[in-house]
Amino acid sequence: MLDLFVIFGKGGLVLWCFQTSKDMILTSVNALIRTVILQERTGDGTFEHDSLMLQYKLDNEFELVFVAGYQKVLQLSYVDKFLDDMKREIRDRYKNQLLDKRLFFQGVDLGDLYQEILKDAEIWSFEVASQPRIMRKYEDSKKSKKTVASMIERPDLIDNKKKKSEKEKPAKSSELDYNENGDGEEETEEPVVESEENAFQGLNLPIKSAGMKGGMRKPTKAPPKSPKSPNQNAKGKQQRQWELAGSAKDAATLDFSKASDGPQVQVLREYVPDRSMVGKMAGGIRALEVNEDLKKSESSGRVMNLFKGLVGGKTLTLDDMAPSLEKLKDHLIGKNVASDVAGKICDSVGAKLNGKVLGTFQTVSSTVKAALEESLLTLLRPRRQVDVLREALEAKRQGRPFIVTFCGVNGVGKSTNLAKICFWLIENDMRVLIAACDTFRAGAVEQLRTHVRHLNALHPPKNGKAFVELYEKGYGKDAAGVAAEAISFAKDSRQDIVLVDTAGRMQDNAPLMRSLAKLIRVNNPDLVLFVGEALVGNEAVDQLVKFNTNLADFSDESNPHLIDGIVLTKFDTIDDKVGAAVSMAYITGQPIVFVGTGQTYTDLRSLDSEAVVSALMN
Amino acid sequence: MIFLLRRKTKGRTVLLVGPTDVGKSSMFSQIVGGKNIQTVTSVTPNEGEYIPLNGKAALSIKDLPGHERVRIKFWDESKAGSRGIVCVVDASGGNKAIRESAEIIYTVLTDPAVTSVRPNILIFANKQDAPLAKAITVNHSPNDKVCWLNIIIVSGKMDKDFEFAHAAPLKIEFAEGSCNLDKKELTVVTDWLDTIA
DSSP: OOSEEEEEETTSBEEEEEESSSSOTHHHHHHHIIIIITTTOTTSSEEEETTEEEEEEEETTTTEEEEEEEETTSOOSSHHHHHHHHHHHHHHHHHHHHTTSHHHHHOOOOHHHHHHHHHHHHHHHHHHHHSOOOOOOGGGSSGGGOOHHHHOOOHHHHHHHHHHHHHHTTTSOTTOOHHHHHHHHHHHHHHHHHHHHHHHHSSOOOOSOSSSSSOSOOOOOOOOOOOOOHHHHHHOOOOOOOTTOOOGGGGTTTOOSOSOOSSOOOOOOOOOOOGGGTTTTOSSOOBOOOOGGGSOOSHHHHHHHHHHTTSOOOBOOHHHHHHHHHHHHHHHHHTTOOHHHHHHHHHHHHHHHTTOBOOTTOOHHHHHHHHHHHHHHHHHOOSOSSHHHHHHHHHHHTTSOEEEEEEOSTTSSHHHHHHHHHHHHHHTTOOEEEEEEOOSSTTHHHHHHHHHHHHHHHSOOBTTBOSEEEEOOOSSSOHHHHHHHHHHHHHHTTOSEEEEEEOOOOTTOHHHHHHHHHHHHHHOOSEEEEEEETTOOTHHHHHHHHHHHHHHHTTOOSSOOOOOEEEEEOGGGOSSOOHHHHHHHHHHOOOEEEEEOSSSTTOEEBOOHHHHHHHHHO | OHHHHOOOSOOSEEEEEOSTTSSHHHHHIIIIISSOOOBOOOSSOEEEEEOOTTSOOOEEEEEOOOOHHHHHHHHHHHOTTOSEEEEEEETTSOHHHHHHHHHHHHHHHHOHHHHHHOOEEEEEEEOTTSTTOOOOOBOOSTTOOBHHHHHHOBOTTTOSBOOGGGGTTSOEEEEEOOOOSSOOTTHHHHHHHHHHO
16 A cells, blocks of 8 residues: 655655645655756666655656655555556656646646556556566576586686686676676686796796605706916906095095984974965865866857747657667766766666657757756755864854764875865964874874965964964774864864864774774764775775765664765866765765965865866866 | 757746755645645656636646755756746744754845846745744835845855845745645735736
C-alpha cells in the first residue's frame, strides 16, 4: 500500500496529492527535491528518507514530477509500473491543459484514476510473482562467452593474475565482457614473465652439487695487469698533487665554523618579510582568473532563444542521447573527474532531458552539452562566498571564538593552506590562534611556529597584542585534548578565530579516523574543512566517502558533524584538468570554500564556477 | 529587433525573490490563481499573469526558486528589465533566516541591472500568522532605516551596516502579511501591484 502519492510541477505547485497519514509527509518530498534534483543525482529513481522509500519519475515535457512513497520495509515491485501508467494517463487526459498551468488552479480530482491504476499495478505484480522462473538460455549465460584460452590455468602465472586482477578491479567497470578481461590479462602476462626471467640472470645461484664450488659462475677474465713504471715503484708512494688545490694558507678564509666553542646553537636567520604581500588579501578572496578566450559569448544564445519557441521538433529519448552522453562522459574522465561521478552526472542529465521536446534549431548534442554545463554550474556554485568572515564576525559578537578544523590525508597541504588562510584573516583585522594538533608528524609544530613568526613579521602586533599566536603542546599528546585547551585559551584571551591543524591520515585507518571523530565531537568546531589536492583522481571519491562515513559512525551522535566545506589545493599544478573539483563537490554536496594556487601567502583564491566549467567543457 | 534584445526600460514583469521556504510559490498561486495551493520546493520558475483591478494592462509575475543552488542562476536570467521586485522575508524564521534574506536583499539592491533600471521594490514580511513572527517597524529617522533588518545586514565587502539610504534612488516599500488560507491578507501586495502596473 502506498503511503503517499504526489504530482507536482517543477515550479513547486502541487497538482494532486494523496496521503494516508495526516502528518507532514511533504517534508520527505522536499528532502527528495533538495537532495536529488537540486544536486543532480536524478539518475537513480529512488530515495530514502526516514522510514519512507520514495520512488519518482520526471516528465520533462510538461515539467511534472511524480512521486510515490511507501514504507521502506515493504518491498513493492509494482511501484515502477504504477508510476509509468499514471504518467501516461495524465499525459493523455490533460495534455492540452498542462501546458497552460491553469490546471493547477482549477484543481483535478484524480482519486478514482489513482485507485484504478493502483489496483491494476497490484494485480500485475501478483501475476508476475506467481509465474515460475524461466531458465536462462545458453546464450545468456556467462559460460558461452568464455574463450578456451582464458580457461587454461598455468600455476606459475596464477599469482601474477591475482595481483593484476586486484589492481584492475576498481578501474574497470563491471560491464566489461569476460572475453575482454581474459584477453587483456593475457597481453600483460608476457612482459611480466620475461622480466622475471631476466631478473634471474645476473645472480650467482648456488647449485646443489657439492662438487662444483661457486656453481654457475660466468667465467670472468683476470683483470689485465698494468705495466709497472720503474721509477714510481722504487721511490715508494708519493703524495698526489692536485692542481687548483689550495695551500694551508687558505684554510683561514675557508673556515665557516662558528667561533663559539660550545655545542652547536642553531641561529635563526633574520626573516626579512616581503612587505609587498601586505594588503593584497584584504577583503574578500579573489576568484580564479578566467582565460579570456574561454568565456562564452552571450549574444548568440539570445537570437536562438527567439526562434526556440516557434517550431516544435522531435522528442528526446535516452537512445538518442546515449552517444553524446558517452562522449561527454569520456571527455569528463579525461579531465580528471572520477569515473563513477562522471557516470552519475551523465545519467542525471539524461534523466532530466528524457522526453523533452527539441526546437528544430537545436541538435541533440548541443542540447545535451548545454544541459551538462548547467548541471555542472549548479554543482559548483558557491554557497558560502564570504561566509567565513561573516560567520566569524557573528561569533565574535556572541563572545566566542570561531573554530575551523582542517582534516585530510597525508601531504595535501593542510598546514600550508592553514597559513594562507591565516594571512587572509589577519589582513581582515582578525586575531587568530593556531592550534597545533598535529602531534605526530616530525617538524609539524616547528613548521607552524615558523609560519607564525613570518605572519607576525608581516603584520606587527597592534596594541601590544600579536595578530597570530600558536598554541602547542609538543609531540605525542592527544590531539583532542590539545584542541580543547587551545579553544578555552582563545576564549580567555579573546581571540577571534581558532584554526586547528590536524595530522594527515589515510581514510582506511580506523583508529586515526576514530581519533579525528573524537576531536570533532569533543570540540564542536563551527567549520570542518576537508583539504584535498586537485591532482587526485578516482581516489577523491574513496577519500571523501570514507571520511564522511567514519565521521558519522565514530561520533556516537544522532546528528554528527560532517564535512562542511572543501579546500582544493595545488591548483596551479593542474593545467585544465580541473575535474577533481567536480568529483569532490558532487560526493559531499558541500561547496569548495578555498582554492590554493601556490606556496606563498597570497596564493589563495575562491572558486569561480564558470571558469572551472569552461575549462572542463573545452 | 535591436531594442528587443537590449531592454533597458522597465518591462511588465514582477519578480518574487527570497530564500527557500518563505512562501513565494504560495504567494504566486494566490496572486495569479486566487487560491492558496499546497506547494513544495521549486526547481524552476513559475510564470503567470496578474490582471490589475484598476484596468491597467496585465503584469507578468515570475516566481523564482529560492534554493541556493539555483537562485543565482534564475536571478541572473530574469533580472533585466523588471518592473517590480518583491523580496519576501520569512518573519518567523529567527535570526539566521533573516540574515539570509538580508543577503538576498543586499544582492538585489546593489545589482547593476537593478540600479540602472530602478524597478519598484517591495519588502514583504511573510508568515505573520506564525507565533514568533516579527513585524516591520519602519523607523522614520532621517536615514529611514528599518530596525531589525538593519542590525543584521552586514555587507560582505565593507563590513559596515548597510543603510537603505544608500539605495536612495530606488523606491522601496515595506509590507507584511500572510498567505494563510482563511485570511485574505495579501491585498496589500495586490494593491501595490495595482499601483505599479
